Amino acid sequence: MCGICGFVSKQNISLDQLKKMNDTMYHRGPDDSGEEIFQMKDGYQVGMAQRRLSIMDLSPLGHQPMHSRDKRLSVVFNGEIYNFSELRKELMDYPFQSSCDTEVIIAAYLKWGIECIHRFNGMFAICLYDRETDEVYLVRDRIGKKPLYYEIEGGNLIFASEIKPLMAREGFCRKIRTEVLSRFLFQQYINAPDSIFEHVYKLEPGSILKFHCGEIKTWKYWDIKEVYHKMQENPVVDYEQAKEELKALLKKAVSCRMIADVPLGAFLSGGYDSSLMTAIAQEHSKEPVKTFSIGFNEARYNEAAYAKNVADYLGTKHTELYINEKEMFDLVESIPTYYDEPFADSSQIPSMLVSKLARQDVTVALSGDGGDEFFCGYNIYENVHQAQMLDLLGGMTHGVCSLPGLKQIGMEERLPFRVRVIAGNRNKETKTQFGAGNYVVRARKMVLGEGIPCHYPIESTYQVSDWQIRRMLLDMDTYLPGDILCKVDRASMKYSLEARCPILDKDVMEYSFRMSHKLKYEKGNKKRILKDIAYDYIPKELLDRPKVGFGVPLDKWLRGPLKEQLMDMCNRDYLRKQGIFDADFVAGMIEEYMRTGDGGPATGTNYSKLSWSFFTFQQWYRAYF
Numbered sequence: 001m002c003g004i005c006g007f008v009s010k011q012n013i014s015l016d017q018l019k020k021m022n023d024t025m026y027h028r029g030p031d032d033s034g035e036e037i038f039q040m041k042d043g044y045q046v047g048m049a050q051r052r053l054s055i056m057d058l059s060p061l062g063h064q065p066m067h068s069r070d071k072r073l074s075v076v077f078n079g080e081i082y083n084f085s086e087l088r089k090e091l092m093d094y095p096f097q098s099s100c101d102t103e104v105i106i107a108a109y110l111k112w113g114i115e116c117i118h119r120f121n122g123m124f125a126i127c128l129y130d131r132e133t134d135e136v137y138l139v140r141d142r143i144g145k146k147p148l149y150y151e152i153e154g155g156n157l158i159f160a161s162e163i164k165p166l167m168a169r170e171g172f173c174r175k176i177r178t179e180v181l182s183r184f185l186f187q188q189y190i191n192a193p194d195s196i197f198e199h200v201y202k203l204e205p206g207s208i209l210k211f212h213c214g215e216i217k218t219w220k221y222w223d224i225k226e227v228y229h230k231m232q233e234n235p236v237v238d239y240e241q242a243k244e245e246l247k248a249l250l251k252k253a254v255s256c257r258m259i260a261d262v263p264l265g266a267f268l269s270g271g272y273d274s275s276l277m278t279a280i281a282q283e284h285s286k287e288p289v290k291t292f293s294i295g296f297n298e299a300r301y302n303e304a305a306y307a308k309n310v311a312d313y314l315g316t317k318h319t320e321l322y323i324n325e326k327e328m329f330d331l332v333e334s335i336p337t338y339y340d341e342p343f344a345d346s347s348q349i350p351s352m353l354v355s356k357l358a359r360q361d362v363t364v365a366l367s368g369d370g371g372d373e374f375f376c377g378y379n380i381y382e383n384v385h386q387a388q389m390l391d392l393l394g395g396m397t398h399g400v401c402s403l404p405g406l407k408q409i410g411m412e413e414r415l416p417f418r419v420r421v422i423a424g425n426r427n428k429e430t431k432t433q434f435g436a437g438n439y440v441v442r443a444r445k446m447v448l449g450e451g452i453p454c455h456y457p458i459e460s461t462y463q464v465s466d467w468q469i470r471r472m473l474l475d476m477d478t479y480l481p482g483d484i485l486c487k488v489d490r491a492s493m494k495y496s497l498e499a500r501c502p503i504l505d506k507d508v509m510e511y512s513f514r515m516s517h518k519l520k521y522e523k524g525n526k527k528r529i530l531k532d533i534a535y536d537y538i539p540k541e542l543l544d545r546p547k548v549g550f551g552v553p554l555d556k557w558l559r560g561p562l563k564e565q566l567m568d569m570c571n572r573d574y575l576r577k578q579g580i581f582d583a584d585f586v587a588g589m590i591e592e593y594m595r596t597g598d599g600g601p602a603t604g605t606n607y608s609k610l611s612w613s614f615f616t617f618q619q620w621y622r623a624y625f
Helices: 015-023 084-090 101-119 164-168 178-187 224-231 239-256 272-284 304-314 325-329 332-338 348-359 371-375 379-389 391-401 404-408 417-424 428-433 437-446 467-477 479-493 506-514 528-535 554-558 563-569 572-578 583-596 608-624
Strands: 002-009 032-039 045-052 073-081 122-130 135-140 149-153 156-160 200-202 207-212 215-220 264-267 290-296 317-323 364-366 498-500
Touching: 002 015, 002 073, 002 122, 002 164, 015 032, 015 045, 015 164, 032 073, 045 073, 045 122, 073 101, 084 101, 101 122, 101 135, 101 207, 156 164, 178 437, 178 479, 178 608, 224 467, 224 506, 239 272, 239 506, 239 528, 264 272, 264 348, 272 304, 272 364, 272 371, 272 528, 290 304, 290 348, 304 317, 317 348, 325 348, 332 348, 332 479, 332 608, 348 479, 371 467, 371 506, 371 528, 379 391, 379 428, 379 467, 391 404, 391 417, 428 467, 437 583, 437 608, 467 479, 479 498, 554 608, 563 583, 563 608, 572 583, 583 608
Parallel strands: 264 290, 264 364, 290 317, 364 498
Antiparallel strands: 002 045, 002 156, 032 045, 073 122, 122 135, 135 207, 149 156, 149 200, 207 215
């Protein structure tokens, strides 16, 4: 787990500048750093740099940039290749010098070319420079566990694990891409390939970028919808077979993620996913696994007691820390430093706190991320299922309300909230993304000019009739990499901690696509098969309870200790000078929010989510402008 950055440029970017870019990511890799510049053909130079968090082969042999023995290939790499030992056996003709997975990437490329990427099972962001072909490749892992940004400027390519190195480059143009802001305000994150800046993009998960003679080409080597349909050609319908095979894959995924030359532990919330990962880890460990959880004094947010019960049952070495509201609040100021583009999922704060706790004892932590998206765990999937059953009735209601007389009196707007949502859900491209339309309207009105849609109008591309499956695939493409994995990466790397996600193992993900959907969801029983595997390790009564999740008292903060800052940020003169937001609309909306408080989505007065998104944007803006 590290940070990488570099460039392919005809401009004179010095080694000192490259080092300055690299050092903005010190938190990602405090153990070592390396920067080198190489001459290409046609007047281009390649700069490659890495900040290293030593996990495998702690010796200097793991230093990057790393080069092949014949000097043909140079690599900088962030992440882990979990099947590197298996690959190494296939590459015995290469004269290995180290025991780290970076050198396996080099040997694999020299034998198989860029197609070697199909053989890697892991989380990674890689830059490869091939002197023989004069090509530079950027590669990102299948699900987007590791971040990779790139900037295209004047025929030059600059890349980095975070945006900070790009901003540190002399001449970087800090022009905000305002068309993404309405979607950000609504979704609370910016999804690939977009970023907050013009000319800066996120390399999409499962993608490769090639730079050759000034030309840039990108393509997908692993696409969720394509892999899903391919796996469905040979479906698994037998429950016991699926349970046995999935369990074996999960055990293998956990086992290979426990390989490390540094202390390892696990995040434990007491929910199904983290508990199952911990149970399997404990099964593979000779000593008690170190587990970590944080607790809240407010009962409706607190899962620490459940986590402790699971830890006691499994016999882990458990550490829990009860945090108060002040400890969470004190982290608000640091958000722009570590989430270096606007990011408003407030669970980032407790995620940072549990990462800080774990880092006191370990350098690597297992997590349960991915279980909800791949095995149908979120409550929205139940809502989507019900909405599909009511869609025909909703269409009829919409049609009746559109009759001239009824439309004139706004009949549809008078319907009860839930009925109105179903009736108004007529866009075939966003069928599973229904909700309170007034939030979308307000998010769009807040920003000056036209913007991209707040929802993702791409659902027909999945070619799946079942709304539940379609929404799961959409979340794998958007919410999982754009929000969840980004949140965990930045929160853990703030404290130089590596987070590993066994459920996001390549073989586990692809096997989940083979499974008949009824094995995951049946008559309201979400995450059915994953739960049953968990029950093989942990009694049902310790796990079977409503999902809680991390909670942050946003409304209390925004209308209390953050009120003065928020009101200053929506000052009309300030907003007009900034030139991004509609000053009168934003100021009026937040003033109304301060007056009315949390009135609930049905009344249209609960603006805490939009206000927090706006607050985090302005906080980011003030940090970097």
